[in-house]
Amino acid sequence: MRHDVFISGFGGQGVLLAGNLLSYAAVIEGKNVSFFPAYGVEKRGGAAMCTVVIADGEVGSPVIGSPSVSIVLNQASLDKYGSRVRPGGVCIINTSLVDTAGFDREDIEIIRLPMNDIAMQLGDARMVNMVAVGAYVAKTGAVSPASLTEALKDALPERNHRFIPANVKAIEAGAEQVNNQKA
Amino acid sequence: MQQVFKRPVSLKDVQTHFCPGCHHGTIHRLVAEALDEYGVQQRTIGVASVGCSVFLYGYFDIDVVEAPHGRAAAVATGVKRARPDSFVFTYQGDGDLAAIGTAEIIHAANRGEDICVIFVNNTTYGMTGGQMAPTTLVGQKTSTSPYGRNQSKDGAPIRMAELLAQLKGVAFSARVAVNSPKNLMDAKKQIKKAFRYQVEGKGFSFIEALSACPTNWGMNPLQANERVGSEMTDYFKLGVFKNVENL
Amino acid sequence: MSKRLFVKGNEAVAMAAIEAGCRYYFGYPITPQSDIPEYLSRELPRLGGEFIQAESEIASINMLLGASATGVRAMTSSSSPGISLKQEGISYMAGSELPGVIVNISRSGPGLGGIDASQADYFQAVKGGGHGGYHIIVLAPSSVQEMYDLTLLAFDLADIYRMPAMILADSVVGQMKEALVPHGRPDTLLPAKDWVVRGKGDGEQRVVKSLYLGDGELEAHNWKLHAKYRELKEKEERWEEFETEDAELVIAAFGSTARIAKTAIMMAREAGLKVGLLRPITLFPFPERAFAALTQRCKRILDVELNTGQMIEDVRLSIARDADVFFYGRPPGAGSLPTPEELLEQIRKYC
Numbered sequence: 023m024r025h026d027v028f029i030s031g032f033g034g035q036g037v038l039l040a041g042n043l044l045s046y047a048a049v050i051e052g053k054n055v056s057f058f059p060a061y062g063v064e065k066r067g068g069a070a071m072c073t074v075v076i077a078d079g080e081v082g083s084p085v086i087g088s089p090s091v092s093i094v095l096n097q098a099s100l101d102k103y104g105s106r107v108r109p110g111g112v113c114i115i116n117t118s119l120v121d122t123a124g125f126d127r128e129d130i131e132i133i134r135l136p137m138n139d140i141a142m143q144l145g146d147a148r149m150v151n152m153v154a155v156g157a158y159v160a161k162t163g164a165v166s167p168a169s170l171t172e173a174l175k176d177a178l179p180e181r182n183h184r185f186i187p188a189n190v191k192a193i194e195a196g197a198e199q200v201n202n203q204k205a
Numbered sequence: 206m207q208q209v210f211k212r213p214v215s216l217k218d219v220q221t222h223f224c225p226g227c228h229h230g231t232i233h234r235l236v237a238e239a240l241d242e243y244g245v246q247q248r249t250i251g252v253a254s255v256g257c258s259v260f261l262y263g264y265f266d267i268d269v270v271e272a273p274h275g276r277a278a279a280v281a282t283g284v285k286r287a288r289p290d291s292f293v294f295t296y297q298g299d300g301d302l303a304a305i306g307t308a309e310i311i312h313a314a315n316r317g318e319d320i321c322v323i324f325v326n327n328t329t330y331g332m333t334g335g336q337m338a339p340t341t342l343v344g345q346k347t348s349t350s351p352y353g354r355n356q357s358k359d360g361a362p363i364r365m366a367e368l369l370a371q372l373k374g375v376a377f378s379a380r381v382a383v384n385s386p387k388n389l390m391d392a393k394k395q396i397k398k399a400f401r402y403q404v405e406g407k408g409f410s411f412i413e414a415l416s417a418c419p420t421n422w423g424m425n426p427l428q429a430n431e432r433v434g435s436e437m438t439d440y441f442k443l444g445v446f447k448n449v450e451n452l
Numbered sequence: 453m454s455k456r457l458f459v460k461g462n463e464a465v466a467m468a469a470i471e472a473g474c475r476y477y478f479g480y481p482i483t484p485q486s487d488i489p490e491y492l493s494r495e496l497p498r499l500g501g502e503f504i505q506a507e508s509e510i511a512s513i514n515m516l517l518g519a520s521a522t523g524v525r526a527m528t529s530s531s532s533p534g535i536s537l538k539q540e541g542i543s544y545m546a547g548s549e550l551p552g553v554i555v556n557i558s559r560s561g562p563g564l565g566g567i568d569a570s571q572a573d574y575f576q577a578v579k580g581g582g583h584g585g586y587h588i589i590v591l592a593p594s595s596v597q598e599m600y601d602l603t604l605l606a607f608d609l610a611d612i613y614r615m616p617a618m619i620l621a622d623s624v625v626g627q628m629k630e631a632l633v634p635h636g637r638p639d640t641l642l643p644a645k646d647w648v649v650r651g652k653g654d655g656e657q658r659v660v661k662s663l664y665l666g667d668g669e670l671e672a673h674n675w676k677l678h679a680k681y682r683e684l685k686e687k688e689e690r691w692e693e694f695e696t697e698d699a700e701l702v703i704a705a706f707g708s709t710a711r712i713a714k715t716a717i718m719m720a721r722e723a724g725l726k727v728g729l730l731r732p733i734t735l736f737p738f739p740e741r742a743f744a745a746l747t748q749r750c751k752r753i754l755d756v757e758l759n760t761g762q763m764i765e766d767v768r769l770s771i772a773r774d775a776d777v778f779f780y781g782r783p784p785g786a787g788s789l790p791t792p793e794e795l796l797e798q799i800r801k802y803c
Contacts, residue, residue, distance in 0.1 A: 082715030087791025248651030271661035283518025
C-alpha cells in the first residue's frame with residue numbers, strides 16, 4: 023500500500039504537527055514514511071505545507087507533484103493544491119474557512135468538513151488539525167486510529183501530553199464525520 | 206670550566222635560512238628559551254604560519270602543524286581544544302596576522318583561547334619580496350608602495366598589541382624588540398611571562414616582537430637594527446598593554 | 453533492534469557523528485543545515501566535547517584542520533556559499549593528509565543564489581574544489597538512514613585514507629524526516645594514527661604540513677596522493693541499482709534526485725516501461741565500473757540532476773562507447789523541485 027498526501031494551510035493551524043502525527047503513526051506500524059515540509063520561499067506569506075508519503079515498501083520520492091489526497095485548511099491552499107490532486111483522488115476541505123464555490127472537479131472526491139466549527143464544539147479551535155487527520159485516516163486507512171493515539175505521545179511535546187485525550191476526541195470527531203458521509 | 210651559554214634544547218642544531226641582520230633567529234631563540242624554562246617542549250604543539258617563519262619546524266625541536274596563510278590562530282584553537290594539556294603557540298608575521306588573518310586573531314583572542322601568539326612585525330612582507338604590510342609605516346617605500354605608504358589611501362599602520370589589548374579574552378599583550386641588549390632582556394622577560402600565563406591557564410597571551418628586515422628595507426644589518434630602535438619604536442611603542450595580573 | 457526513530461536528515465548526521473566518536477565540531481550558521489550545529493551545540497558539551505561557533509567558515513575549517521592534526525575525530529558542516537569559503541582549508545587538509553568530515557547541505561547558486569535544494573556543487577565536491585589538484589571522498593546520501601550510515605562511513609574512510617571526506621546532500625535529504633534505526637559504529641579496522649602531533653615527548657618530532665620545497669619532494673607527494681585516489685577507485689566505489697536487470701533505459705541520479713526518480717520508475721513500470729536506476733552513493737570515487745558494466749547491456753542512460761549538467765560528465769566517461777546519454781536538468785528555482793510525474797514524462801521520451 024502507498025499513501026501520499028499534501029497537508030496545507032497557514033502557520034498556526036498545526037499543519038506540520040498533523041504531518042508529523044501521521045508519520046509517527048506509520049513508524050509505529052513499521053511502515054516506511056517520509057515527511058517533507060515546504061520551507062524557504064514556499065513558506066512566504068505564512069503558508070505552511072508538508073508532504074507525507076507512507077508505504078509498505080520503498081517510499082521513493084518524498085516530493086510529489088500530484089498527491090492522491092490533499093488536505094486543505096485555508097483558502098489559499100485550495101487555490102494552490104486543490105487542482106493538483108490526481109484523478110480518482112480525494113480533496114478534504116475545511117469549509118469553515120474555505121469557500122468551495124467554483125471548485126468543481128468531477129474527477130476527484132471532495133469531502134467538505136467545517137473543521138473549525140467541529141473543533142470549537144469540542145472546546146478548542148486549535149484542534150482543527152486533529153479533525154483533519156481523523157477525517158483523512160477514516161477515508162484512507164493509511165494508518166490505524168490506535169496507532170494515531172499512540173503516536174500523539176511522540177508527536178506532542180511532553181508538556182502537552184495532558185491534551186492527548188482532547189486530541190483523540192477531535193480525531194474521532196473528524197473520522198465520524200467522514201464515516202457518516204459514507205453512510 | 207663552567208658552560209655559561211648554550212643552545213636551548215627546544216632549538217635544533219641547524220643553521221637558519223634567515224637573512225643576515227634579520228631578528229627572526231633571535232626571537233626563535235627567546236621562544237625556545239621560554240619553552241625550556243617551563244619544561245613544556247615535550248608537550249608543545251607549535252603552529253607555523255605562512256611567511257619567512259614557515260620553517261618553524263626546521264628550527265624548533267617540537268611537533269608542528271602548518272597553518273594556511275593567516276589561519277594560525279584558528280588552527281591553534283582546534284589543536285588546543287582537542288588537546289587541552291598541550292602547550293600551544295603560533296608564530297606569525299604581520300601580513301599573516303594583521304592582514305589576511307585579522308578575523309582569526311581577533312576572534313581567537315576574544316574567545317580567550319588558552320594559547321600564546323608570537324607576532325613578528327617587520328613592517329613588510331618579507332618572504333614575497335618586500336611588499337606593503339598592514340604595519341608598514343606612513344611614508345615607507347616598499348615594492349607595492351613605491352611612493353611611500355599614503356595614509357589617506359592605505360590607512361595607518363595597525364598597532365596590533367594595543368588593538369588586542371581591548372578584548373576581554375586577552376590576558377596579556379605586550380610589544381617588545383630585540384634590537385638592543387636592554388630590549389632583548391625585556392623581550393625575554395615578557396615572552397616568558399606570556400608562556401607562564403598559558404602554563405597557568407590564564408588565557409590568551411600576545412607578544413608583538415619588532416623585527417628588522419634589512420633585505421627588504423634596503424639597509425645593512427646595522428642600519429636596519431637602528432631603524433627598529435628609532436622610527437619603528439616611535440610609532441610602535443614598546444610596553445605591556447594588558448596584563449590580567451595587574452587588573 | 454534499536455527503536456525506529458523519526459528524525460530529520462540533518463539530525464541523523466549529527467547523531468551519527470556522535471556515534472562515530474566525533475567530539476569536536478566547528479561551524480558557522482547557514483540555512484539549511486543549522487539543525488546540525490544546533491544539535492551538536494546541545495549534545496557535545498554533555499559528552500565532554502567541544503562546540504565552537506566560529507567567526508567564519510574559514511576559521512571553522514582551520515579549527516577542524518588543527519583538531520584533526522591532533523588525531524581526534526572532528527567535523528564541520530555548512531551549505532554551498534560557506535563550503536566555498538572552506539575550500540582553502542580543504543586543500544590544505546588534502547595536502548597535509550588530514551582526515552576530517554565536512555558536510556555540505558547544499559543550496560542553489562551561483563553567488564548568493566537561493567536556499568532551494570541543489571546539486572550544483574557536484575563539480576566543486578568531486579573535482580577538488582580548492583587549488584592544487586586533489587580529491588576528497590564524497591558520499592551522497594539519499595535517505596535519512598543513509599545520512600546516518602554514510603556519516604559513520606565518512607569518518608572511517610577519512611581515517612583509513614587520511615583525507616577529508618564530504619557528505620554532499622541538499623535540503624530535501626537534510627530537512628525531510630524519515631524513520632531511522634540508529635546503530636553502532638561498524639567494526640572497521642582502522643590504521644594507527646602514528647602521524648598526529650601530540651607534543652613530541654621523548655620521541656621524534658612530528659610535523660603536519662603541505663609545504664614541500666625539497667628537490668622532487670612535492671612531485672613525489674602528489675603521486676602518493678594520486679595512488680590513494682586510485683586505491684579508492686579500486687576498493688570504495690559504492691552504488692545502488694534499482695530495477696536495472698531488464699531495463700532498456702536507466703536513470704543516473706544521486707541523492708534527492710534519485711529518490712524522485714524511484715517513484716517515477718515505479719510509475720513507469722506500472723505503465724509497462726522497462727526503466728531502472730543507477731544511483732552513485734560515492735561520487736568520489738565515482739562508480740565507473742558500475743556504469744561500464746551496466747551499459748554493456750543497457751544502451752540508454754538518462755542523467756537527471758538539480759543543475760545544468762555536472763555528473764553527466766563522469767557518466768559519459770564511464771559508459772560503454774556505444775551507449776547514449778540523455779540529460780534532464782532542473783537548476784533550482786524558487787520552491788520548484790522536479791516531481792516524479794515530470795520525470796515520467798522524460799522517461800517516456802526515451803522509451
